[in-house]
Amino acid sequence: MSVQQLIDTDRAFNDMAQAEGTGKAFIAYSAADAVLIRPGSMPLLGRPAFIEAFSKASGSTLAWEPLKAEIAASQDLGYTFGRYTLSEGGEIKGYGVYVSIWKRQPDGAWKFVLDGGGTTPAPVALP
Template identity: 70%
Template structure:
């Protein structure tokens, strides 16, 4: 497994969000017991609460771009981090950075086990 393949997984995750909606994509790419770090709130823990929360996501469009990734020597755990934008009615209303921790699944696919991010005062430039 190459680092590039993990970046491509994160890009495919974003592409699904653009085509089918943020909620659907987050549910599809989350592992069985995901953790979502939410600024100013307790983390969202577990598949049930995660699916419930993301089933209700509508309106704003979240788009992101992975900027860097790495995987463990064991090739079963990795991370991506990058930048994101939120758009409402075509206008950018927020931007920030994110990190996702990915775990290789028994079928060979990658699902995130932890995701979190935070807003930045201005758009983050690629390193």
């Protein structure tokens, strides 16, 4: 498994969010017991909590881009780090950075097991 394949997975995750909605993408790309850390809120623990939270969310769009990735020597864990933009009604409302920890599933697919981020005052350049 190459680092590029993990970056491509994160990009496909974002592509799905843009095409089908953030909630649907987070549910599809999460491991069953994943944790989502959100600024100013309690973490979401597990896919059932994602389904409940995202069924109530509306009006905002989250778009992100991975800037860096690494995969453990064991080839079963990796991370992506990147930047995001939050928009509402086509207007940018905020910027931030994120990190996703990914775990290879028995079928070979990557699913995130931990995702979180924080806001930044402006877009972030490559590290």
